[in-house]
Amino acid sequence: MSDRMLLASFDSAEDLVEATTEVRRQGYQVVDAYTPYAVHGLDRAMGMKPSRLTWVCFICGAIGAIGMLWFEHWTAAVSWPIDVGGKPFNALPSDLPAAFELAVLLAGFGTVFALLVVCRLYPGKRARLPRPEVTDDRFVLVLNEADATFDIATVETLLNQFNVLEVEERVLPAGGNR
């Protein structure tokens, strides 16, 4: 990826999605898009795969459920069995509620923690916004000027069909990750 980027601003989600679809169809490299809200259809336009976070959720939930069932069995039937109202020490039905709660707890926390890790979100992180308005009412498409054939004028004409507000070129500082 080259360190030269082209930023195109839009004021509507529809324009952004259509522009994204079109530039990708013409073979340009979309680095990312910045939007004030979750734009439906943008993931498809950018060719994103379904997130694998669902697996994290499933695995954490399974660990919670199985771990808790084992723990309940171990405390009630192995470590110190206590007779409660003549019930069997290892009573699976009465172990289920707490096991369910632990499954939900671990699945929820595991998924959110994984989200923060994969999106590199942490307290106090300085947000790197292409424009400050992207969290308010602006939509920004970032294209990579991948090679010498990238002609800004052509791209600008193309984007003009989608009511682009502004096109701006930026060069990433050395060592930048975007």
Next chain:
Amino acid sequence: MSSTTATDCQVPMEDASALLRPTLVTGNRSLGDVTRDICAPMERKATKLWWAAFLVASSALLLGLTAVTYQITVGIGTWGLNRTVGWAFDITNFVFWVGIGHAGTLISAVLFLFRQKWRTSVNRSAEAMTLFAVICASIFPLIHMGRPWLAFWTFPYPNTRGPLWVNFKSPLLWDVFAISTYFLISAVFWYVGLLPDLATIRDRGRAGLRTRLARIFSLGWDGSARTWHRHETVYLLLAGLATPLVFSVHTIVSMDFATSVIPGWHTTVFPPYFVAGAIFSGLAMVLTLMIIARKVMQLEHYITIFHIEMMCKLMLSMGCIVGLAYGTEFFIAAYSGNPYEQFAFMNRAFGPYSWAYLTMVTCNVLVPQLLWFRWVRRNIVTVFAISILINIGMWFERFVIIVTSLHRDFLPSSWAHYIPTSIEIATLIGSFGLFFTCFLLFCRFIPVIAMAEVKGVLKVKRRKSSVAVSQEEVA
């Protein structure tokens, strides 16, 4: 050429009616307007009305704190409990507050799964309500332990007493797990939904503590499509987790009663009955709060009459389920042929606490029937009055279930009466104080409407509505 122009101008009938349908958010707001409208109440100085409300709420909280300090210092003899009625006021309040919380999860998670787009205007404050209600609820079992400083004994941790483990066969312990999980997952769900809005506040370009805090807590959110894509996935997963969770929580609360052998408690209808009742009372509380908030914070374009009407319909359906449960209980008691069971219900309706039972049936079954009428659902004053009555009725429902079942049990020699003491009443008032203090602070410091979610549904039209309705609302 002219034929092409003609076809261009022809709008199909369906689209034409769609154009006339009103949007969920009225007033033709732009994306920037949404940010401004919702941030405005936080960025201007607190109004006199807010201060007045805060003063009342914090005074009530102070009264509650005093009462709790007193009862912990002196002992649980300060309550009106006796050997027969061992559970009364605290447990009533606990079940009441947990129930209040459930509507928040219904609106934020269940309606999200059902793709009900109108939820975006109310979900943030409903979720906040859930958190505060669960905090209020969890205080009561803590006080009820008598020695709240030993509350950590309810968690299974390696200890020097054996280790002696907690009893996993007890529904009271399931409650510990259910309520803790419910609080934590609700808090995480709320925070994850709040991230984009915190970033919006951060980027408003204002100096001050709010921006600095938003910078820390927005975790560097940048609105990247990749982050949004994952965020949506996680939000959906959390909604999928919260939905069975909310049903499990009140099911487990109902099992505190249903697994005992007390007539009036020992019934299989309790889990669905309690869940419906919880959502019913919670919706009433959401409506109470929303009607005040939309007026005070000028959010009428976001929380429209349509939103209130939708919640009224939900509340009516829940109210009917609750009414059906009341009837079922009586029918099963009569049908069981069990004299103790039959007595418990006759005593409930016609015994010394019949006034409480009458309040409950009037507020929960009769009053909500008014919501069948459209004009009642669309009138703020009537909806507000009904929501308050339902809150009262649902509090009495828990009181009726708990106290009337206990006070006359199998042996007439042990029958007793229960009257709450001033300390218990002060604690209840204090819990309302805590709830409203938290809610008022939330209204001042956090966007009460999920901006990023409302922005996504700005152009969404209602499924069906007449032109007359929209004109009525514009007027």
